[in-house]
Amino acid sequence: MADLAELLRGAVAGERRSLARLLTAIENDAPGIRELLPSLFAAGRGAHLVGITGPPGSGKSTLVSALAAEWRRRGRRVGIVAVDPSSPHTRGAIMGDRIRMMDHSADPDVFVRSMASRGQMGGLAAATWVVAAAIDAAGYDPIVIETVGAGQSEVEIARLAETTVVVEMPEAGDEVQAIKAGLLEVADVLVVNKADRPGADRAARQLRAMLSTAGGRVARKPPPVLLTSATGGEGISALAEAIDGHRSVARLPDQARARADGQLRRALGEAATRRAASRADWTATVEAVATHEIDPITAAERLLA
Amino acid sequence: MTETPAPETPTTGQPPIRVLIAKPGLDGHDRGAKVLARGLRDEGFEVIYTGLRQSPEMIVDASEQEDVDVIGLSILSGAHMTLLPKVVELARQRGMDDVLIAAGGIIPDADVGKLKAAGIAEVFGPGTSIGQIARYFREHARRRA
Numbered sequence: 194m195a196d197l198a199e200l201l202r203g204a205v206a207g208e209r210r211s212l213a214r215l216l217t218a219i220e221n222d223a224p225g226i227r228e229l230l231p232s233l234f235a236a237g238r239g240a241h242l243v244g245i246t247g248p249p250g251s252g253k254s255t256l257v258s259a260l261a262a263e264w265r266r267r268g269r270r271v272g273i274v275a276v277d278p279s280s281p282h283t284r285g286a287i288m289g290d291r292i293r294m295m296d297h298s299a300d301p302d303v304f305v306r307s308m309a310s311r312g313q314m315g316g317l318a319a320a321t322w323v324v325a326a327a328i329d330a331a332g333y334d335p336i337v338i339e340t341v342g343a344g345q346s347e348v349e350i351a352r353l354a355e356t357t358v359v360v361e362m363p364e365a366g367d368e369v370q371a372i373k374a375g376l377l378e379v380a381d382v383l384v385v386n387k388a389d390r391p392g393a394d395r396a397a398r399q400l401r402a403m404l405s406t407a408g409g410r411v412a413r414k415p416p417p418v419l420l421t422s423a424t425g426g427e428g429i430s431a432l433a434e435a436i437d438g439h440r441s442v443a444r445l446p447d448q449a450r451a452r453a454d455g456q457l458r459r460a461l462g463e464a465a466t467r468r469a470a471s472r473a474d475w476t477a478t479v480e481a482v483a484t485h486e487i488d489p490i491t492a493a494e495r496l497l498a
Numbered sequence: 499m500t501e502t503p504a505p506e507t508p509t510t511g512q513p514p515i516r517v518l519i520a521k522p523g524l525d526g527h528d529r530g531a532k533v534l535a536r537g538l539r540d541e542g543f544e545v546i547y548t549g550l551r552q553s554p555e556m557i558v559d560a561s562e563q564e565d566v567d568v569i570g571l572s573i574l575s576g577a578h579m580t581l582l583p584k585v586v587e588l589a590r591q592r593g594m595d596d597v598l599i600a601a602g603g604i605i606p607d608a609d610v611g612k613l614k615a616a617g618i619a620e621v622f623g624p625g626t627s628i629g630q631i632a633r634y635f636r637e638h639a640r641r642r643a
């Protein structure tokens with residue numbers, strides 16, 4: 194493994210290969226990564242972190258590609274992280290999001306990285322926020338993180354991203370009623386993509402109605418519902434405006450604090466688990482819980498003592 | 499940050515091998531490449547699938563950003579003698595010397611030696627099983643600390 198500080202310097206200087214190798218080291222939690230974190234964050238440039246989530250096939254990757262083209266026209270350099278689930282059994286993954294993004298392959302100002310979730314229950318790789326920090330240090334802004342909206346991943350993405358975009362499609366039509374409240378709750382911007390297909394207006398109306406009544410967090414202005422056609426280009430510039438416009442809202446102190454609270458709690462859980470699992474009495478404690486000698490909560494308290 | 503792996507996750511110590519599967523050339527279907535991508539996923543690889551009609555430049559750009567251990571090129575079009583060495587050449591120009599580059603598809607025996615001389619590590623014929631390909635990748639992919 195090359196010197197990590199060297200890779201960071203290269204990434205900051207605009208070398209794509211250094212950035213790519215740094216991302217691998219982060220994903221693999223390579224030795225030395227933890228020590229690099231302070232300088233990695235110090236090198237950050239404050240990129241806008243945008244999450245894109247929604248059901249498989251709703252057109253997220255195509256939309257991300259269209260948005261990237263729009264942002265490029267506005268002179269922005271775009272970083273994209275596309276997360277796909279790992280198989281819990283084989284640890285393998287298949288990542289096809291890039292297929293939709295190949296228009297940008299020759300553009301040095303668009304950086305695309307595919308990431309497998311590597312066994313995280315929520316479907317969002319635990320290393321994602323560090324990966325985003327590294328791409329930020331390399332000068333890309335915005336940074337878009339695509340995840341499949343399933344299980345807990347929409348909550349995870351909302352905790353990480355400053356602006357969360359939830360993508361639906363007209364086919365969801367009658368299912369719209371059944372859309373998990375979770376997805377609606379985390380949305381800062383809602384998109385009905387594939388607006389070139391029948392039923393899009395109706396789906397948008399249904400979503401707006403749901404949001405104005407029960408859906409959404411209390412005391413919160415309902416998020417805008419936008420119609421797009423990622424393949425035809427309709428509505429893309431309005432969506433880019435809505436995302437860009439949300440940046441300053443996301444950075445209001447209350448919102449920033451709420452995100453920080455969630456991130457800190459998660460990091461704390463990971464740090465505590467890591468420490469406890471490396472203790473000499475870990476295996477014996479697992480055994481004691483397995484044989485009902487001790488309850489897991491008391492056992493956890495003892496491991497933290 | 500990696501958490502303690504979920505209980506059902508087999509821990510082998512090594513992170514999964516990352517493989518980019520691409521289809522250079524102009525021929526229009528990618529059934530074989532997709533079967534290979536899925537098979538490798540089931541063998542525990544992280545597979546990045548980039549789809550049809552990729553130019554050597556696109557393949558190398560994607561491989562660089564994805565920092566893959568292996569590039570697998572699936573080709574049927576007959577243009578293998580120009581496209582495959584070009585991928586190797588571009589990858590080497592970018593300093594990606596340690597990336598394993600292998601090819602599969604219908605390639606005449608007479609060309610296999612030339613492709614290997616040009617830096618293609620191995621050429622898999624149509625009868626090769628996914629298990630064989632997986633084994634070869636495991637044995638020959640660069641491994642990083």
Ligand SMILES: Nc1nc2c(ncn2[C@@H]2O[C@H](COP(=O)(O)OP(=O)(O)O)[C@@H](O)[C@H]2O)c(=O)[nH]1
Nearest residue numbers: 249250251252253254255293386387422423424
């Ligand atoms: N008709 C139509 N098809 C679309 C649109 N956006 C994406 N698609 C298609 O929907 C399919 C899934 O798109 P993809 O971006 O991979 O979806 P993802 O799984 O949410 O990332 C592809 O065949 C796209 O071409 C759209 O706006 N209109």
Ligand SMILES: [Mg+2]
Nearest residue numbers: 253254290339
């Ligand atoms: Mg996708």
